[in-house]
Amino acid sequence: KIPRPVIRRLVVYYRCLERMKGEGKEYTSSKELARRLGIKACQIRKDLSYFGGFGKRGVGYKVENLRERLEEILGIGQKWRAVVIGAGNLGKAIAGHKPLQQQGFEIVGMFDTDGRKIGKKFGNLEIMHMSDLKKFVEENDVKIAILCVPADSAQDAAKAVEEAGVGGILNFSARVIKVSIPVENVDFTASLKSLAFQIIKRKGK
């Protein structure tokens, strides 16, 4: 019921409020958030209005109240258990990415279909076969699956994840998948294009 682009902006506001908290700021305004984030103030006010009356006209928003409310709304306070599907180069890079822990996410398992990888250890995790996924998800209350398989395996792996009862999929594979649980697609090429543009502009000076 809340559009996905709104959700992404809420995460951006939350991070900004965390920085402000670190700076010791007590109050802020949609105007200041707009300036810091490059998002229009009217957009920010509209997004926050979904979640009830935060600010006081003339006074603005109390940073800590807004930050806590967003933390609650975005479920950031909770610990989320996740599994990596596809124990290849990307899967291992994701499992070894330390900031995950600090953000409330914990990789509790890695799964693959390649017989040569099953039983091998990566850090504290032992790579398991996809046929053990459902049982593992049920026993460990796993909420998220991070899909790191090749494009041609993506739909099959996504179906297995859905069938196993996982809450949602973070999809890195270079393929659109069709399932009826929430999916977030990740692709770093948009960041590459943005960087390319910054380089061109700089050269133009």
Add this chain to the structure above:
Amino acid sequence: KIPRPVIRRLVVYYRCLERMKGEGKEYTSSKELARRLGIKACQIRKDLSYFGGFGKRGVGYKVENLRERLEEILGIGQKWRAVVIGAGNLGKAIAGHKPLQQQGFEIVGMFDTDGRKIGKKFGNLEIMHMSDLKKFVEENDVKIAILCVPADSAQDAAKAVEEAGVGGILNFSARVIKVSIPVENVDFTASLKSLAFQIIKRKGK
């Protein structure tokens, strides 16, 4: 001179126009773009106004004109040569990510400091030592370096990249780097938080 969040939105508009082109649409409006992208129409009009008069009041924007202009502005038409710094799990996943080619980016080299990796092949690429970076960048007109090293090596590797004459850095390492060339930071944990929120909302139904 153009703020980074504006650049990112321009990339989003460009992709939407590409889809519209694929659908055979001839005209669009800031209102329709706003609806499709979840970005306010006033924001879209403001962003496009940086680049000259596109639309006609009452008629809207001609999809192909706007798409071509954005392609030119964003330097998307050109081929960009990139190198991967850090031939570990993430570096190999990036080098093997096929969609890069289709988007106009080509990985032409991989670099590392680990003696056991130097000389090994990954696909068509041979892993080279960081001491060869500057010469390689000059001989191959390399524009972009994709930083895939551990957090503790990030600043040193970034400095070596800047010193070698690369145009900009796509930074995946879990560390803020300080250089005087453009840097785009990538972190997938924001997507994880967005997914966590979608899962919570769904449960609430």
